[in-house]
Amino acid sequence: xxxxxxxxxxxxxxxxxxxxxxxxxxxxxxxxxxxxxxxxxxxxxxxxxxxxxxxxxxxxxxxxxxxxxxxxxxxxxxxxxxxxxxxxxxxxxxxxxxxxxxxxxxxxxxxxxxxxxxxxxxxxxxxxxxxxxxxxxxxxxxxxxxxxxxxxxxxxxxxxxx
Amino acid sequence: xxxxxxxxxxxxxxxxxxxxxxxxxxxxxxxxxxxxxxxxxxxxxxxxxxxxxxxxxxxxxxxxxxxxxxxxxxxxxxxxxxxxxxxxxxxxxxxxxxxxxxxxxxxxxxxxxxxxxxxxxxxxxxxxxxxxxxxxxxxxxxxxxxxxxxxxxxxxxxxxxxxxxxxxxxx
Numbered sequence: 001x002x003x004x005x006x007x008x009x010x011x012x013x014x015x016x017x018x019x020x021x022x023x024x025x026x027x028x029x030x031x032x033x034x035x036x037x038x039x040x041x042x043x044x045x046x047x048x049x050x051x052x053x054x055x056x057x058x059x060x061x062x063x064x065x066x067x068x069x070x071x072x073x074x075x076x077x078x079x080x081x082x083x084x085x086x087x088x089x090x091x092x093x094x095x096x097x098x099x100x101x102x103x104x105x106x107x108x109x110x111x112x113x114x115x116x117x118x119x120x121x122x123x124x125x126x127x128x129x130x131x132x133x134x135x136x137x138x139x140x141x142x143x144x145x146x147x148x149x150x151x152x153x154x155x156x157x158x159x160x161x162x
Numbered sequence: 163x164x165x166x167x168x169x170x171x172x173x174x175x176x177x178x179x180x181x182x183x184x185x186x187x188x189x190x191x192x193x194x195x196x197x198x199x200x201x202x203x204x205x206x207x208x209x210x211x212x213x214x215x216x217x218x219x220x221x222x223x224x225x226x227x228x229x230x231x232x233x234x235x236x237x238x239x240x241x242x243x244x245x246x247x248x249x250x251x252x253x254x255x256x257x258x259x260x261x262x263x264x265x266x267x268x269x270x271x272x273x274x275x276x277x278x279x280x281x282x283x284x285x286x287x288x289x290x291x292x293x294x295x296x297x298x299x300x301x302x303x304x305x306x307x308x309x310x311x312x313x314x315x316x317x318x319x320x321x322x323x324x325x326x327x328x329x330x331x332x333x
Contacts, residue, residue, distance in 0.1 A: 017266075017270065020263070020266070020267065021266075021267045021270045021271060023267075024263060024264045024266075024267035025267055025271055028189055028193055028264060028267075029189070032189060102185050102189075105181060105182040105185035105186065106185075108178070108182050109182055109185075109186055109271065109275070112271075112274050112275065112278055113271065113274065116274055
């Protein structure tokens with residue numbers, strides 16, 4: 001169980017690292033990607049991770065100052081992109097891409113990061129009895145799953161499987 | 163799917179795994195400000211290119227139904243000092259850590275990629291019946307294991323100071 005503050009603080013720090021890695025990776029990838037829409041979506045993925053990081057910093061602070069943490073982040077506020085066939089890159093980008101492009105690697109590395117985040121939050125959501133914390137971790141699982149779905153879908157589209 | 167097609171699929175996936183590593187280490191090389199880090203990331207990218215070449219050779223052999231011999235593969239040669247406490251970045255880099263947040267991500271992502279490769283090669287080595295292919299996959303798993311050790315050691319060396327830094331947030 002995660003109820004001891006020292007244990008909880010360790011998990012929250014690890015969670016911050018997970019978000020930080022996502023943020024820095026998507027930022028760096030956005031700078032390298034040539035497709036205009038791709039650039040924009042990778043920046044938006046980075047922004048999502050930054051938002052999560054910020055929420056987690058609030059939680060960290062609450063633990064450190066021994067104040068009550070209240071999870072109030074309700075909606076995602078942005079429409080999920082995962083429903084589109086080409087949720088990340090412009091549809092025209094498909095004709096320019098070959099098997100060996102940075103963009104395909106960026107999609108696969110992104111998937112690895114999202115799977116890692118989903119596994120991490122899912123594991124720790126199951127370990128805590130704190131209702132707000134469980135809600136936060138489950139909320140993050142759902143959001144990262146949305147990212148993962150968009151990345152998987154985009155890779156399949158570029159490889160001609162959609 | 164027959165055995166040949168199955169093996170071709172596995173080798174193609176292996177090439178992708180190496181290609182993603184290559185692309186990521188090139189990105190890390192480009193983004194890091196530490197000269198030693200640049201050199202080591204370039205060398206990691208070169209290792210992944212070498213692995214890709216070996217795998218492309220294997221792909222060709224399987225496709226042409228020619229015999230693939232593992233002894234064509236060279237010994238593991240790397241500039242990595244895996245046992246050093248700072249095998250990737252210069253020791254002075256630790257003092258500049260507050261300005262170098264991408265580098266910590268480069269280590270974490272590198273670790274994820276290497277673990278993913280090792281799992282993939284170990285699983286593929288178990289699944290293949292070809293002796294030389296099994297040996298090659300085991301050899302690649304070992305080589306990626308060397309990369310992983312260096313990345314983990316470097317992360318450990320930097321992590322403590324990283325967390326004691328006052329504020330590292332971009333917001």
